[in-house]
Amino acid sequence: MVSDSLVFELKRCLQRARLNPVRGMEAWIQDYVIADGPNLGLPFQFETQPITKLLIQEIDSRRWNEVFITGPSQSGKTLIGFVAPALYHTLELGETYVLGIPDMRMANNKWQMDLLPAIKANFRWERLLPLAGPGSQGGIVRDTITFRNGGVLKFMSANGSDQARAGFTSRVVGITEAARFSRVSDTSREADPLRQMRARQAAYDEPQRMLYVEGTVTVDEDLPWSAKADSSDSKIMSQCPHCGEWIAPERENLLGWNDAVNVFEAGLLARWFCYLCGEAINEEERRESVKNSVLAHVGQTVSKRGEVLGPMPQTNRLFFRYSGWHNLFVTTATLAKEEWRADQIDKETSDYENAQKELTQFKWAIPYKSNNLESQPLEKKDVIRRRTEAYPKGLLPAKTTHLALGCDVGKYALHYFVLAGLSNGMLHCPSYGIIDVPSAFLDWESAISHALNELFDLCEIGFAMQGQTEPRQVDQAWIDTGYEPDALFKAVIAHGGRPRRNSRYQLALGRGSGQMQRMYQAPPKRGGGIVEIGHHWHVVRNKRWKAFQVFADSDHWKDRLQDSFKQPKDQAGSITLHYAPEREFERLGKHLTNEHRKVEFVPGQGEKVKFEKKGVNHWLDAAYNSRACLDRLGWNPEAS
Numbered sequence: 001m002v003s004d005s006l007v008f009e010l011k012r013c014l015q016r017a018r019l020n021p022v023r024g025m026e027a028w029i030q031d032y033v034i035a036d037g038p039n040l041g042l043p044f045q046f047e048t049q050p051i052t053k054l055l056i057q058e059i060d061s062r063r064w065n066e067v068f069i070t071g072p073s074q075s076g077k078t079l080i081g082f083v084a085p086a087l088y089h090t091l092e093l094g095e096t097y098v099l100g101i102p103d104m105r106m107a108n109n110k111w112q113m114d115l116l117p118a119i120k121a122n123f124r125w126e127r128l129l130p131l132a133g134p135g136s137q138g139g140i141v142r143d144t145i146t147f148r149n150g151g152v153l154k155f156m157s158a159n160g161s162d163q164a165r166a167g168f169t170s171r172v173v174g175i176t177e178a179a180r181f182s183r184v185s186d187t188s189r190e191a192d193p194l195r196q197m198r199a200r201q202a203a204y205d206e207p208q209r210m211l212y213v214e215g216t217v218t219v220d221e222d223l224p225w226s227a228k229a230d231s232s233d234s235k236i237m238s239q240c241p242h243c244g245e246w247i248a249p250e251r252e253n254l255l256g257w258n259d260a261v262n263v264f265e266a267g268l269l270a271r272w273f274c275y276l277c278g279e280a281i282n283e284e285e286r287r288e289s290v291k292n293s294v295l296a297h298v299g300q301t302v303s304k305r306g307e308v309l310g311p312m313p314q315t316n317r318l319f320f321r322y323s324g325w326h327n328l329f330v331t332t333a334t335l336a337k338e339e340w341r342a343d344q345i346d347k348e349t350s351d352y353e354n355a356q357k358e359l360t361q362f363k364w365a366i367p368y369k370s371n372n373l374e375s376q377p378l379e380k381k382d383v384i385r386r387r388t389e390a391y392p393k394g395l396l397p398a399k400t401t402h403l404a405l406g407c408d409v410g411k412y413a414l415h416y417f418v419l420a421g422l423s424n425g426m427l428h429c430p431s432y433g434i435i436d437v438p439s440a441f442l443d444w445e446s447a448i449s450h451a452l453n454e455l456f457d458l459c460e461i462g463f464a465m466q467g468q469t470e471p472r473q474v475d476q477a478w479i480d481t482g483y484e485p486d487a488l489f490k491a492v493i494a495h496g497g498r499p500r501r502n503s504r505y506q507l508a509l510g511r512g513s514g515q516m517q518r519m520y521q522a523p524p525k526r527g528g529g530i531v532e533i534g535h536h537w538h539v540v541r542n543k544r545w546k547a548f549q550v551f552a553d554s555d556h557w558k559d560r561l562q563d564s565f566k567q568p569k570d571q572a573g574s575i576t577l578h579y580a581p582e583r584e585f586e587r588l589g590k591h592l593t594n595e596h597r598k599v600e601f602v603p604g605q606g607e608k609v610k611f612e613k614k615g616v617n618h619w620l621d622a623a624y625n626s627r628a629c630l631d632r633l634g635w636n637p638e639a640s
């Protein structure tokens with residue numbers, strides 16, 4: 001083994017000695033012949049996509065040992081971020097190159113579709129193809145190709161077994177379709193796939209390592225976007241032909257197409273606008289400007305003469321992103337036509353949402369952000385932070401106008417959450433807690449009724465209110481009937497008769513994507529047992545108990561409840577909690593954050609919504625019921 005690798009090493013040295021000093025990628029890529037698309041058969045030229053030169057010069061600078069590349073799809077990103085680095089390191093430098101792909105079954109396909117045509121297009125590279133085995137004429141590629149110059153291409157996957165990645169060493173690693181390297185697969189006990197790929201480089205000292213990551217932008221928390229933090233966060237700047245300042249126009253700077261009467265006119269009317277001087281930039285001016293782009297890293301500026309000023313950022317990670325403005329494969333008119341078409345779709349539909357996502361991710365290379373706050377999960381610290389010294393436990397603010405309670409009943413415990421709606425649009429929780437359900441000592445019905453009686457006392461004794469002498473009773477309480485509804489109905493009826501529309505105690509049932517429940521469906525109109533329809537809740541007559549029952553959209557109200565903790569303090573819709581030592585809110589914090597609705601866009605599959613539950617969430621169920629109950633009582637944060 002040792003002698004084999006020595007021979008390889010010697011061969012490589014000899015070959016290198018024969019070719020002059022090692023060429024950089026900028027010189028090497030002049031040998032590249034385009035193997036597909038409209039420029040098929042033509043030599044690679046920087047002029048067709050000028051920003052590629054900026055990238056390759058950065059790679060050649062050897063300043064970076066991690067290079068993250070993203071841009072619009074169909075813009076040559078695969079060539080520059082995936083094929084060229086792999087071929088440069090193997091065919092030119094004779095090195096080993098680990099190539100990370102989402103799935104090993106794609107190895108042969110990637111080889112046949114992307115790599116082999118590029119190799120065959122250049123006769124000197126073709127001569128380096130292996131004569132037998134994988135990668136040779138007719139040889140199927142499973143994971144490894146050994147070129148005749150000693151260069152080795154080794155495929156590894158993001159989702160394969162951990163053993164498939166372990167135990168192989170390489171200085172250089174390249175990754176394509178980066179988003180799929182972001183998350184730990186269910187079967188892996190190890191770190192995320194990117195980190196495992198990096199572990200292949202462990203034998204080399206950090207300055208020697210080289211990592212290339214290429215991919216389309218999907219969401220904030222996935223690669224490549226997630227690598228933007230701690231990176232050079234570089235911006236490609238080009239000069240405005242009017243004011244002479246250096247700019248990087250984005251989607252919002254492509255205008256003029258909105259009012260077009262048809263798609264053709266949208267193309268004709270579209271112009272870029274400089275965001276510094278407001279002047280229109282036509283297609284010819286844009287091309288000229290992009291041809292002379294410069295790269296500015298985070299913190300750097302560009303002088304009018306085009307000099308990049310300011311210190312280099314303290315990082316070894318280059319984050320190279322280009323956008324619709326920089327992509328000269330697509331004209332201004334074509335981009336505008338796509339915007340116009342997407343804009344014609346009915347705004348209320350998911351088709352519209354999907355079209356917008358495709359545009360942002362595939363044309364503009366920015367992660368899609370939904371307009372609401374749900375994209376960032378609520379954290380425990382966000383909950384604990386809401387306790388306020390202004391109100392001890394049990395005291396209501398003077399501005400309280402509505403008072404609701406929600407509760408979740410289980411076998412041994414009843415979790416409740418009291419919520420006050422204030423006249424200034426804010427929410428306050430004066431009390432939350434647990435009432436024992438003594439089902440270990442009593443039969444189930446008695447145990448439930450015992451616990452509910454305690455709850456009724458709590459609601460009817462009420463809470464002290466600032467500036468008032470009399471305590472304030474709870475206006476309405478929603479009791480979740482997800483568990484043993486018969487016993488709950490019985491206990492409520494025994495206490496105050498069958499629940500009517502305005503009874504203090506209402507039996508509620510959540511519908512939503514969590515916990516194998518059915519999704520909530522708002523009834524179209526009243527009648528047939530539907531007695532009241534509200535905003536994401538409705539009331540039906542329960543035939544079995546001849547009593548009213550509320551159905552609530554649990555997804556919607558959990559979202560609103562969690563939003564109230566994300567909303568900046570003192571803003572309408574935001575919540576505060578009564579005062580107590582921090583540790584007392586630990587469990588509440590866990591319950592409220594243990595479930596989180598996630599909306600993500602998977603390219604090619606569209607939007608996916610799922611509820612992720614990590615542990616117990618009884619207080620979240622109680623709290624969302626109290627929040628929905630406030631809505632039914634007529635409180636809403638905008639009304640203030």
Ligand SMILES: [Zn+2]
Binds near residue numbers: 240241245274277279
């Ligand atoms: Zn300008």
